Amino acid sequence: MVPFSLSSTDVSDIDTISEFLAHSEIPSLHNWGSVDVIVLCGNAILQIAEHVFSALTAQPLLAKTLVICGGIGHSTRLLYEAFGQSRKYSDLAHELDGLPEAIAYELMLQRYYPELAESIKHGTLKLIIEDKSENCGANAIQTRRVLELHAISTMKSCVIVQDPTMSLRTLAAFQHTYKDVSPSPEFFACPTFVPKAYLDEASQMHILAKHAGPGIDFEPAALWKNQRFFDLLMGEIPRLRDDENGYGPNGKNFIVHVTIPEEVEAAWTRLHKVLDFKR
Secondary structure, eight states: OOOOBOOHHHHHHHHHHHHHHHOOSOSOGGGOOOEEEEEEEOOSOHHHHHHHHHHHHHOTTSEEEEEEEOOSOTTHHHHHHHHHHOTTTGGGGGGOTTOOHHHHHHHHHHHHOHHHHHHHHTTSSEEEEEOOOOSHHHHHHHHHHHHHHTTOOOOSEEEEEOOGGGHHHHHHHHHHHTTTSSSOOEEEEOOSSEEEEEEOTTOBEEEEEETOOTTOOOOTTOSOOHHHHHHHHHHHHHHHSOSTTSSSTTTTOSSOOOOOOHHHHHHHHHHHHHHTOOO
């Protein structure tokens, strides 16, 4: 069992890892120029999709193409639960069971963002659904496949929108998938917010959405439960390491090389002891 009564040093270590994994190159799509493609990767935090859809509604020329990707994976059930618990989107909950994540988010777009749906209908924005991928690496591979099926074999710029705990790895997976393309597309990570931990008066940890931009309305319990948040943070660092056990070129070769700063490794090592984390 993970002890949720933590010290201020533990919280600082959590934030160090969280900032690194989020890799927030674009804090808000509402303040960004136009790009060729935006890829919204399936995840269980509805406010991430909310940010994308609201930005595209406010700026119809923000992107030429929107790809919503995600099949049925380890977090799909959590996505269904998020819809069911949402004040704003709960009407969709009974329609989702068994649907891929990308289809769930497409329904959210069509039902709650009519201006954006009209923009897609009239061809101002091209919407592509990718509903086969089950993980970050497959998000990249399958996105390239569906883009090429729609005759989009070249692009100059692409924004990857993903759960902040998986943002850096997903970016590295896309860079790996397109490493044979010259000139290589310019990829940017947009997690839409950075998770930040804080302690209440009883030293119990809570998670806030730091730097959440316009278009995000966080409801109670919108973010991860503490146990899942810890598992996500602590599980990412071993995956990102470029060694025989990691996902980099010297390991499974799913992603490009990622340099992990010493302070992040040190924070991870301390937390590993505190949380008694077991992979």
